[in-house]
Amino acid sequence: MKRSDKDKSASVAMISRRAAVLGGLQLAVAGTLVWRMRQMQVKQADQFRLLADENRINIRLIPPARGLIHDRNGVLIAGNEQNYRIVMVREDAGDIDAALARLRRLVPLSDEDIERARRDLLRNRSFVPVTIIDRLRWEEVARVAANAPALPGITPEVGLSRSYPLRGDFAHVVGYVGPVSERDLEALENPDPVLQIPRFQIGKIGVERALEDSLRGSAGSRRIEVNSVGRVMRELDRVEGVAGVNAQLTLDHRLQNFAQARLGGESAAAVVMDVHNGDLLAMASAPTFDPNLFVRGISVPDYQGLLDDPYRPLADKTVQGMYPPGSTFKMVTALAALQARETTPDERVYCPGHMDVSGTRFHCWRRGGHGRVNMVSALSESCDVYFYEMAQRVGIDKINEMSERLGLGIRYDLPMSAVQSGLNPTREWKQARRGAPWMVGDTVNASIGQGFVLSTPLQLAVMTARLASGTAVLPRLVRSINGVEQVSEVAKGLDLDPSWIDLVRRGMSDVCNTQRGTAWSSRIVEADYRMAGKTGTSQVFSITAAERAAGLRSQEDLPWNRRNHALFVGFAPDIAPRIAVSVVVEHGGGGSSAAAPIGRDLVLAALSGGMPPLSAYPTPQRNRIETQQRELQQRMSQSTPPGADRA
Incomplete structure (x- = not known):
């Protein structure tokens, strides 16, 4: 049956509309791709260049500052002191025995320190920084920093370590902190990621343990750039953690x-x-x-010696x-x-x-x-x-x-x-x-x-x-938490x-x-x-x-x-x-x-x-x-x- 001119015109108009819609969609998709490519190639070029360059961007947790403990008069009984330490990342260090041997020539590492470091390095994931030794003198840290090109994956850092200025006076009440153990982690249903940091300190007994969740604070993070041999080149950005709460006791x-x-x-x-x-x-x-x-x-x-003491x-x-x-x-x-x-x-x-x-x-x-x-x-x-x-x-x-x-x-x-x-x-x-x-x-x-x-x-x-x-x-x-009186x-x-x-x-x-x-x-x-x-x-x-x-x-x-x-x-x-x-x-x-x-x-x-x-x-x-x-x-x-x- 022969179609009328009217039907032919309607059919042509419908096809034209569909072609226009399809062409518009194609143009939008193409435009979006062009815009995204420009963003990636121009504005975000440096970032993606770094990410593509052998995954040389690492994200590391920053341990928070532990909350302070004072007596009723504001005298410090548990605080934090600056601590120079050396950390190693296994995937950047390569042969860990060779790396530890090179480090040993620069800082005092005992056989016990070496064995503990090897154990911690092998126990944790390869990208996790492990503390090899801490409480170093500035001169020792400076030697490591000066030899950084020959020590891939090894980095000197400055952190905080717990200290008790009044020593034994408050030992039983306040307690003490120590490195996280496997038993500590097993006792927690959902452990804080910061506890996975090797040798991170947590409360073991006393107030330190009872108020652990409050005193610990929240971890921060930092993105760092490392070169092909694992040496840290620069810090890209940093988000500081939240320090733990400060506690004041009733003791004098x-x-x-x-x-x-x-x-x-x-x-x-x-x-x-x-x-x-x-x-x-x-x-x-x-x-x-x-x-x-x-x-x-x-x-x-x-x-x-403490265990054997009859007192x-x-x-x-x-x-x-x-x-x-x-x-x-x-x-x-x-x-x-x-x-x-x-x-x-x-x-x-x-x-x-x-x-x-x-x-x-x-x-x-x-x-x-x-x-x-x-x-x-x-x-x-x-x-x-x-x-x-x-x-x-x-x-x-x-x-x-x-x-x-x-x-x-x-x-x-x-x-x-x-x-x-x-x-x-x-x-x-x-x-x-x-x-x-x-x-x-x-x-x-x-x-x-x-x-x-x-x-x-x-x-x-x-x-x-x-x-x-x-x-x-x-x-x-x-007596108080962060200055807020604990009402009795x-x-x-x-x-x-x-x-x-x-x-x-x-x-x-x-x-x-x-x-x-x-x-x-x-x-x-x-x-x-x-x-x-x-x-x-x-x-x-x-x-x-x-x-x-x-x-x-x-x-x-x-x-x-x-x-x-x-x-x-x-x-x-x-x-x-x-x-x-x-x-x-x-x-x-x-x-x-x-x-x-x-x-x-x-x-x-x-x-x-x-x-x-x-x-x-x-x-x-x-x-x-x-x-x-x-x-x-x-x-x-x-x-x-x-x-x-x-x-």
């Missing part, structure tokens, strides 16, 4: 330094605490160690050490008896020096007995028989309830390592752990802080602070009759301020500083009948590790308390002779803000104390290096 560096020096020579722990807001002013564990040794990776002999310098005894609290627990039993209405303040109990319970004789520490005592005199003279009697009336359940109310048996949420909860033993606990029912004798033992009862020095300080303030105050270690929880009341707390405080005051008190020799004579307290002696081993027959008669005859622990808790001033203190001297013997004098010195140092004033000591003791203080000042200066801020 002067008091901490004094406490460490005062505990010197002992295996001991001491805690000083503000009774109103819970601020921990000092947490000293002795002996201590230098955390700077761990920053680079401590040597095997140094580490083994356990690596353990933080303030929160990890659990000890029978001994007679420092008697305030718990006293308040439990008052709460249960099983006694009155004036009731007197006769102490003949022992008490027979279920066929077992329980002795008082004074073999001849104390005669008739009431609650205040029983606390002051530390009469065991009085509390044996109260325990049988009250029972273990109510004693445990009061113990927890005063802060014992609780694991406090502090940014420290291995904080222990202590032990308030219950009937159920003994049945489950010992497979035996609870006995009356167990309650009698618990009433004087023996048997199964265990407490940490921190818990004993909290207990004392609660008795001093009448509130359920909680311990606080972090408002302490609630203890829900105890204030007259009962006053009665216990009076007994504690008499411990230190009456001649029959067990801490009379450690009294403070200045009214503004006068102290209340309680001594304690917890038995570790008893002298057996066979040993007595062989001539052993006293604790001094026993090996050191079998002697009793010495304890003291106290608060001051006794009228309007401000601070609480606890002291534990492992195997120190008697609390009145070994722990109470330390407690007195810590109280005076905390309240006076410096070396305890001689006028606060009884006159006959002042010559001895003056000599002791001269020795303490020498110890304090030795533990703090020149240049460390002791403002």
Whole structure:
């Protein structure tokens, strides 16, 4: 069928439109390609030339500056120092053994350094920079830089390394950093990429570990150009990382330094605490160690020496050490008896020096007995028989309830390592752990802080602070983060009759301020500083009948590790308390002779803000104390290096 002219015209018009559209699309595509080619060949020519030239552009992470840690007065206790180091990139270095051999001729590398470097280089990806050696002198770095053409893949760098200017004073609380280990990486579900940098430092214990995510900061990055032999030619751009947060602790560096020096020579722990807001002013564990040794990776002999020390310098005894609290627990039993209405303040109990319970004789520490005592005199003279009697009336359940109310048996949420909860033993606990029912004798033992009862020095300080303030105050270690105050929880009341707390405080005051008190020799004579307290002696081993027959008669005859622990808790001033203190001297013997004098010195140092004033000591003791203080000042200066801020 022949098509009409009209149909032919319509068909031609449609084809023309389609051709125009298709031509326009082709022109747009061609124009875009031309524009993009111009961009790549003219404006981005240098960039693509570099990228195409054997992939000579490397992107490397920049470790962030670790956040600083200060004491309550702003004194630096954990900072960063400039660190000259040498890094190697395996894919640029070629034969790593030959490269290490060339480097060894320029800087001091031990066989151990070489072996570690080879291990790190082979363990990590070939493009990852590995630190070969750090903490070099400028002269050594300059030698490497001058020989750079002969050292492909080897680059000197300036970085930051952790430092602890006050050395051992804060070692247990603040902790230390060390190189990232495989175990560290395995413990993290999604590890930060910066942790993949060989020998990157992270917190290992203490505050450094607990606040690791905040202190670490965020990594930056830099693009560098390297030539065909791996030598760094220039830095193309850099994005700086974000430094970690700065933390301020509640601890006072002067008091901490004094406490460490005062505990010197002992295996001991001491805690000083503000009774109103819970601020921990000092947490000293002795002996201590230098955390700077761990920053680079401590040597095997140094580490083994710390492990073999019988005084356990690596353990933080303030929160990890659990000890029978001994007679420092008697305030718990006293308040439990008052709460249960099983006694009155004036009731007197006769102490003949022992008490027979279920066929077992329980002795008082004074073999001849104390005669008739009431609650205040029983606390002051530390009469065991009085509390044996109260325990049988009250029972273990109510004693445990009061113990927890005063802060014992609780694991406090502090940014420290291995904080222990202590032990308030219950009937159920003994049945489950010992497979035996609870006995009356167990309650009698618990009433004087023996048997199964265990407490940490921190818990004993909290207990004392609660008795001093009448509130359920909680311990606080972090004061501020990046200058923002960390608000502490408002302490609630203890829900105890204030007259009962006053009665216990009076007994504690008499411990230190009456001649029959067990801490009379450690009294403070200045009214503004006068102290209340309680001594304690917890038995570790008893002298057996066979040993007595062989001539052993006293604790001094026993090996050191079998002697009793010495304890003291106290608060001051006794009228309007401000601070609480606890002291534990492992195997120190008697609390009145070994722990109470330390407690007195810590109280005076905390309240006076410096070396305890001689006028606060009884006159006959002042010559001895003056000599002791001269020795303490020498110890304090030795533990703090020149240049460390002791403002």
